[in-house]
Amino acid sequence: MLGKTHFFIGISTALAVLQPQSVPVLVTGISAAAVGSVISDIDSGTSQAHQEADKVMAVTVSVIGLMLFLEYKFHLGIYERLMKNSSIMRVLTGGILFLIICTYGKDQPHRSFMHSLVAGFMLTCCVNIVYPDAGPYFAVAFLSHLALDLLNYKRVKIFWPLKKGYSLRFCSADGWVNRLLLWLGPIALAAELIFSAPAVRLVDRILSIF
Numbered sequence: 236m237l238g239k240t241h242f243f244i245g246i247s248t249a250l251a252v253l254q255p256q257s258v259p260v261l262v263t264g265i266s267a268a269a270v271g272s273v274i275s276d277i278d279s280g281t282s283q284a285h286q287e288a289d290k291v292m293a294v295t296v297s298v299i300g301l302m303l304f305l306e307y308k309f310h311l312g313i314y315e316r317l318m319k320n321s322s323i324m325r326v327l328t329g330g331i332l333f334l335i336i337c338t339y340g341k342d343q344p345h346r347s348f349m350h351s352l353v354a355g356f357m358l359t360c361c362v363n364i365v366y367p368d369a370g371p372y373f374a375v376a377f378l379s380h381l382a383l384d385l386l387n388y389k390r391v392k393i394f395w396p397l398k399k400g401y402s403l404r405f406c407s408a409d410g411w412v413n414r415l416l417l418w419l420g421p422i423a424l425a426a427e428l429i430f431s432a433p434a435v436r437l438v439d440r441i442l443s444i445f
Contacts, residue, residue: 236383236413238273242294243420244383245272245376250427252375258433259312260368266302267362267369269294271376274358275384277341278349316368329364336361350381351395386412 236244249268255261273294306313336357340349348354355377363370384391387408390400406412428434 236387236408236416238276238294240413240417240420241272241276241380241383242269243424244416245269245379247420247423247427248379249372249375250424250431253371254432256432259316261431261433262302262305262311263313263316263366263369264372266298267366267372268376269298271358271362271373272380274337275349275354275377275380277337278343278345278347316366326365329361332364333358333361346384346389346400347392348395350384350391351393352381353395355381383416384408 246265246268249264249271250261253264255264302313305311336354337349340354343349355374358377359370359374362373381391381393385393385401386403386405388402388404388406389408390402392398392400394401
C-alpha cells in the first residue's frame with residue numbers, strides 16, 4: 236500500500252486496539268503509531284524507494300516536532316511521564332539504537348529487513364527503552380504496515396533473515412483496495428478521536444457546566 240494509507244490505517248488500528256485513556260497517552264500513542272506506520276518504507280533500492288525514504292524521514296521528524304510543540308504549549312504531562320518511566324541515558328540509548336537500525340535498514344532491499352518481524356521487534360524495544368507508553372502503539376502500527384503489504388503482489392520477507400518472501404496476491408499497492416482504505420482510514424481515525432475516553436470526558440466536563 237502507499238504511504239498515506241499506511242499512515243491513517245496504522246494510527247487508527249493502534250487507537251482501536253489499545254484504547255488510550257488519557258490525553259498524554261493519546262498524544263503519545265498517535266505520535267508513536269504515526270512513526271511505526273511508515274518507518275518500514277525507509278528501506279531503499281530504487282529511486283522511487285529513496286523518495287519514499289525521504290518522505291518517511293520527513294513524517295518522523297514532523298511528528299516528533301509536533302509532539303514536542305504540544306507538550307511545550309499545553310503542558311500535557313508527556314515529559315513528566317517520560318522522566319518517571321525513563322531517564323536521559325535511556326532516551327539517548329534507545330534513540331541511538333533506533334537510528335542505527337534505521338540506518339542499516341535504509342540500505343537494504345525494499346520489503347526485506349525493514350518489513351520483517353525482526354526489525355519490528357528491535358525497533359519496538361528501542362521505543363520501549365525511550366518511552367514505555369509509546370511501545371505498544373508503535374508495535375501495532377508497524378504490524379499493520381506488514382499486514383497491508385502482505386496483501387500486495389510483491390513478496391515481503393516478513394521472516395527475514397530467511398530469504399523466502401510471502402504475498403497473498405490480493406491487490407496491487409496502488410489499486411482499488413488502497414484507495415478504499417485511504418478513504419476509510421481518516422474516517423475511522425476521526426471517529427476514534429471523537430469517541431476516545433479523553434474526548435468523552437472533556438465533553439462531559441463542558442456539559443456539566445450547563
